[in-house]
Amino acid sequence: MSKKVALIFNGVWSQYTFAKAPKYKDIFELIYVYDITLEQLLNYDALIIPFQSNQKAIVEKKDAILAFLAQGKKIFMEGDAAEELFGAKWEDRPVNNYWWVANPDNPPIAVTDYSHPVYNGLKPRHACWHTHGAYTKVPKGAQVIQQTPEGAIITWQYEGLGGVVLATTLDPIVEHGIQQITHLDNYTDKLVFWLCGVKPEGKFEFVKEDFGIDIAPISEFYATDSAN
């Protein structure tokens, strides 16, 4: 099976652990942010811009990303975001990781549109774990999907650039790679199906040989599932 989704990658370990997990490694291709080209992106159905990205480097690749989107493709963007990319303004907020212990009846997200295909069928707990900031401005015509109790925008979708952009300050990809929240298969697997029509199977695991790897040059990194 050829890989369906490009995951923009700036060398961060949680992005790597997600994409290398046997459950997902046949679906995702890590694309080093400095190497992005439109020709390369067009090999994939969809693109993910994960949390902890190098936003400055991503903005430098804006033309390729927008041209990819204009081909009717899907982009999922999590965590923080540069305003220059889609015109949405992201702001930092304190991260509340412990609401489910300290105040379980008051989650950081109060409103969710469960009619969206990614959210349809999710339980509230699976649609909200913690947020990394909020959007104070989204593109005109964007559909708001999730909001905080105060009305700040957490998740939105925009279809005005030829394809579909789904953006959220949740972090299902990076947090799944960290594996300290055990229910993220629910969100992530629905997201993957929405992005590329593939339903991931199996349990999230790591392969020890994927760690302590030697890579040189970078082109070998893309072609190698594990080394050393």
Added chain:
Amino acid sequence: MLKAAVISNNVEGIEHMFTTNNKIAYTLLEITSIFDPDFTGYDLLVVPNGSDNIALYRIREKILQFLNQGKVLFCFDGWYTNWVPGNKWIMNTDYKTIDIRYHLVNDKHKLFEGIDFDKFNFTHGISGWWACGYIETSQPQDVLMADTWNRPIIVIDEHSTEGLMVLTASGPMADLLFGTNSEGQTSWDEIGRFYQKLIDFVTTRALVKI
């Protein structure tokens, strides 16, 4: 005053995590497509959580040279590439986070003296310090902290190179004391205090070497 180079991957918030103070002067070295930093004049290299381990692998010889000049590396990241001499970080989820309890193994420099160890074990009543996996080290005598299953979580490696390496199994640290904001009195303050002890330790070590 110590001079530290901090690897910056331009991730959100990095500019607030290491700000110059009366103990240490920080310089952020920003990763670019061609990353070839000059470590001349620095005493300490800091690799925060969220760094680019592809770029770091590419400059591994330069890092080794830096260490072999007797200098210091702090690595608080998950280094899945093989750039840290004598040590590998292995991601692993064989055990549940809820069962994690850390313990000291060999605190020969008394780095945890006066530190509330429970703050590493629990944050807001949730177990774990966001360290993930464990370190496979060639220097078992240098393990400072291990987890429930005796897997190294913090290593103070004084033997693999001519320098000193302070390594955490991706456990984040920064030069931050929250104190007065909403995160006050949390575990992060205690981790921040531990970081200050690391800085004091490195400063004393540098003075002894002079």
